[in-house]
Amino acid sequence: MNCHRIREMNRKKTNTRTIARFLLEKQDKEEKVMKDKIILNDEKSRKEFDAYLQVWERSANVKDFEKVDVNEDWAKVRTRMSFLPRKQRIPLRSYALRIAAILILAFGLTYFLLQLLNKSTIYNPDYYEIASASEIVDVDLPDGSIVSLNKNAKIFRNSDFGKTNRDVILEGEAFFKVTKNKDLPFRIHSMNSTVEVLGTSFNVKTDTNSIIVSVMTGKVAFYLNEDNSKRLELNPDNAGKLNISTKEFEIEQTFDPNSIAWYTKEFVFRNKPLEEVCNVIAKYYQLDIIKDDDLKINESITITCSTQSVQDVLSNINLSLTGDVELIATKNNLIIRRQ
Amino acid sequence: MRDFNSYDLNADSKFLINRLKKGEEAAYELLFKEYYQLLTVFANKYLNDIENAKEIIQDLFVHLYEKRDHLDINSSLKSYLFRSTHNRCINYINAQKIRNKYADHVKQIDTGKENSLENEVNKTELEHALYKAIDDLPPKCQIIFKMNRFEGLSNSEIADKLSLSKRTIETQISKALKILRVKMKPYMALGVLILTFMQYV
Numbered sequence: 001m002n003c004h005r006i007r008e009m010n011r012k013k014t015n016t017r018t019i020a021r022f023l024l025e026k027q028d029k030e031e032k033v034m035k036d037k038i039i040l041n042d043e044k045s046r047k048e049f050d051a052y053l054q055v056w057e058r059s060a061n062v063k064d065f066e067k068v069d070v071n072e073d074w075a076k077v078r079t080r081m082s083f084l085p086r087k088q089r090i091p092l093r094s095y096a097l098r099i100a101a102i103l104i105l106a107f108g109l110t111y112f113l114l115q116l117l118n119k120s121t122i123y124n125p126d127y128y129e130i131a132s133a134s135e136i137v138d139v140d141l142p143d144g145s146i147v148s149l150n151k152n153a154k155i156f157r158n159s160d161f162g163k164t165n166r167d168v169i170l171e172g173e174a175f176f177k178v179t180k181n182k183d184l185p186f187r188i189h190s191m192n193s194t195v196e197v198l199g200t201s202f203n204v205k206t207d208t209n210s211i212i213v214s215v216m217t218g219k220v221a222f223y224l225n226e227d228n229s230k231r232l233e234l235n236p237d238n239a240g241k242l243n244i245s246t247k248e249f250e251i252e253q254t255f256d257p258n259s260i261a262w263y264t265k266e267f268v269f270r271n272k273p274l275e276e277v278c279n280v281i282a283k284y285y286q287l288d289i290i291k292d293d294d295l296k297i298n299e300s301i302t303i304t305c306s307t308q309s310v311q312d313v314l315s316n317i318n319l320s321l322t323g324d325v326e327l328i329a330t331k332n333n334l335i336i337r338r339q
Numbered sequence: 340m341r342d343f344n345s346y347d348l349n350a351d352s353k354f355l356i357n358r359l360k361k362g363e364e365a366a367y368e369l370l371f372k373e374y375y376q377l378l379t380v381f382a383n384k385y386l387n388d389i390e391n392a393k394e395i396i397q398d399l400f401v402h403l404y405e406k407r408d409h410l411d412i413n414s415s416l417k418s419y420l421f422r423s424t425h426n427r428c429i430n431y432i433n434a435q436k437i438r439n440k441y442a443d444h445v446k447q448i449d450t451g452k453e454n455s456l457e458n459e460v461n462k463t464e465l466e467h468a469l470y471k472a473i474d475d476l477p478p479k480c481q482i483i484f485k486m487n488r489f490e491g492l493s494n495s496e497i498a499d500k501l502s503l504s505k506r507t508i509e510t511q512i513s514k515a516l517k518i519l520r521v522k523m524k525p526y527m528a529l530g531v532l533i534l535t536f537m538q539y540v
Contacts, residue, residue, distance in 0.1 A: 016513045016516065016517060017509060017510070017513050019513070019516065020509050020510075020512040020513035020516060021509050023512070024487070024493070024494040024508070024509065024512060048520075051520050051523075051524075052516050052520055054523075055469070055516060055519045055520055055523055056488075056516065058465075058466065058469055059469065059473060059484070059488040059489075059519070060488045060489070060491075061466060062466045062467075062469050062470040062473065063485075063488070063489035064380045064383055064389060065376055065380055065466070065467060065470040066470075066485075066489060067389050068375070068376045068379045068380065068389070068393065070371070070372055070375050070376055073375060073393060073397060074368065074371050074372060074375070076397065077371060077397050077400050077401060078364070078367070078368070080397075080401045081364075081367060081400075081401060081404040081405075083362070083364040083367075
């Protein structure tokens with residue numbers, strides 16, 4: 001019945017509140033009477049009361065935990081452990097200032113710094129950093145462009161992005177889908193080079209030795225900061241590579257779609273020798289190749305398949321092989337053997 | 340906030356131990372962040388001196404890192420850490436000759452009763468779980484609850500300080516109690532809370 005339930009609810013409310021009040025005030029005769037009333041009335045209420053009492057009493061004893069600041073003390077402890085230097089997240093402004101403080105020998109760095117300082121839009125305290133860790137992260141930029149960060153990559157942009165500039169700074173590897181805007185060139189800066197685009201999709205991979213730009217659609221200009229007359233213009237299905245130490249550009253006439261398989265989630269092989277196919281697959285899934293030295297494989301493969309499961313990829317390939325060779329994958333290895 | 344059972348370091352012990360042996364910073368960070376607060380409060384029960392307790396536990400972690408090549412842990416990481424803490428505290432107390440600062444239950448542990456150490460560890464873990472539950476309370480609720488239980492302020496004192504009515508304070512405390520009771524239910528079911536409650540009587 002409705003009345004009964006409402007009464008029950010009100011009683012519950014009174015109980016907790018009364019308990020709270022009881023616990024808060026010093027115990028006096030009046031309260032004690034009420035407490036006994038609660039206990040006597042209802043076994044269930046009594047258990048409830050006991051539970052509250054336990055929690056209440058125990059709570060005072062846990063205040064010591066408040067005195068221990070884990071993050072602060074971790075910072076102390078880790079300086080005593082000599083770990084190898086990890087890539088630190090440095091806010092852009094102090095990054096730029098830190099470079100200024102060191103006398104730069106590499107022209108590229110100096111020029112990059114000048115570029116930074118000149119572009120008041122980049123040199124802006126409101127710099128946003130987005131980083132990926134063990135997952136691929138998709139980033140929506142304010143201008144409608146989309147950046148997919150591969151694992152362990154970072155991108156920086158400022159608060160004016162989309163309004164006065166479309167500059168970003170990239171560490172690691174990312175795939176860009178850039179919206180058209182002829183007033184604001186989309187520029188991707190890395191340590192000593194810039195990739196400038198109008199409206200395209202392409203992949204940029206930066207590491208300590210090289211920067212590789214692969215264009216899927218549209219057109220991209222890739223140049224050194226210190227000398228932007230030295231530039232590569234890349235078309236679809238082109239890839240350009242900048243060797244950071246020699247400052248030389250190389251161009252690859254045929255863009256290998258498998259280099260961005262992490263993004264497309266697809267392998268595409270057009271008449272590729274089996275050995276090359278195996279290398280690509282082993283690299284992607286981080287497997288070691290095991291093959292008999294005397295096993296000769298002459299076949300070429302043409303196949304398109306999803307990267308979702310290495311087993312599926314290999315069974316697809318096995319189906320298309322005409323010889324007596326088969327591919328097997330274990331946890332750590334890709335095995336090429338006779339059937 | 341993670342709850343008691345969400346990450347079982349015991350299960351991943353071997354994997355973690357391997358990474359610790361390799362000296363990987365991430366592994367040490369994980370271990371530290373999981374156990375530092377717990378071990379420090381546990382050590383404090385021996386020493387009654389939170390700053391010294393912190394130093395001892397920090398030393399423990401640094402030592403773990405420095406001697407990682409000789410890491411020989413057959414049991415779980417957790418037992419290893421607690422046992423090391425116990426030993427270090429005993430050594431410290433002996434060296435400092437301050438036996439008279441012992442709490443009664445610590446004297447019990449000192450006699451080498453295996454059970455007592457485990458009970459003490461469980462008790463500390465329960466307290467840690469309760470602390471995390473309190474730390475997770477909604478802000479207004481948390482402040483008021485902590486002012487009363489941690490700082491010892493009375494209802495009227497809190498009401499004055501925060502310019503709220505006594506009734507509001509009661510409401511927030513009762514809200515806290517409800518949330519905490521629910522969160523601590525699993526521990527009560529285990530009978531641990533009851534056991535430790537009895538130690539208070």
